Amino acid sequence: MIAVQEITIAILGAGAWGASLANLAIANGYTVRLWSRRGSETLKAVLQDAQIVVSAISMKGVRDVVSQVQSFPLSPETIFVTATKGLDPQTTRTPSQIWQTAFPSHAVVVLSGPNLSQEIQQSLPAATVVASSIATAAEQAQLVFSSPRFRVYTNPDPVGVELGGTLKNVIAIAAGVCDGLQLGTNAKAALVTRGLTEIIRIGNFWGAKTETFYGLSGLGDLLATCNSPLSRNYQVGYQMAGGKTLTEILANLPGTAEGVNTCEVLVQLAKQQNITMPITEQVYRLLQGEVTPRQALDELMLRDIKPEYNY
């Protein structure tokens, strides 16, 4: 068995999440090299001899970074761990699908869960999920990040785990609007629950398992993000309810709110595939400036009455 000090982990993306993941692995004794496009280390030097490559790049940079990584030699044993929560606007692919397509013979692991980075940086207790079709790769990622303050579960449904983290960002924008308009606890519960129904509906289209969405990376992350002012996506909705424009909000937001772009991709896909996503549609119209927060609420409340489920 290799000692952890001999395992080198390259972390790509030194934003809020990349830095948090680096600290977790360093605390466990791993050799960690952190790369950012504005940092002093080259990508080549960071990738040299890395057994595990973790990507915490925001979605807009993933395809570019993947193609840069492709130009360097890597051992066939190198495992990729992706922690990005977004969708590629051009292909509607998830980040793990992009990594897997570029590196078809490598194991790819998705890391996703209710993980607000500021809480993790304070060593508050949290749990997450590492998912891969290759169980040993997920187990290796589990060892890298597990600690008495960070409980890591394995899971065999990578696309389900990844989509849970990605799709909840759109519902978190709606939750921010709900709180910003002071619509109450009943409204919030209804929104989050119907949001989960919407997530499952489109997630199933992608081939994700329904049960995965009831776990940490689905319901867990939905609850965390829809209830915390630390969430950037929640902040987008909350501040829009307060009358700010999207441009004003994004100009002052610390880091990335992936839900804004994810929403656009989802609306297109839902239209193409005839999938009903009323909350996502209203979030999209709000972000586009087509409706006010109050009009979006009315549109949702005045939809045709119907059964809760089509059993």
Ligand SMILES: NC(=O)C1=CN([C@@H]2O[C@H](COP(=O)(O)OP(=O)(O)OC[C@H]3O[C@@H](n4cnc5c(N)ncnc54)[C@H](O)[C@@H]3O)[C@@H](O)[C@H]2O)C=CC1
């Ligand atoms: N902050 C959080 O609490 C969590 C964030 N995430 C996800 O992790 C991802 C990153 O989030 P944060 O670290 O918070 O964002 P951030 O905005 O703090 O950092 C983004 C990182 O991506 C890099 N990047 C962006 N475009 C790039 C490009 N074209 N080429 C190279 N690098 C590029 C930036 O330089 C930066 O290092 C997002 O998908 C987010 O949804 C996941 C879990 C928790």
Ligand SMILES: O=C(CO)COP(=O)(O)O
């Ligand atoms: O994904 C997250 C928590 O799990 C972070 O949420 P935000 O990107 O909305 O800040």
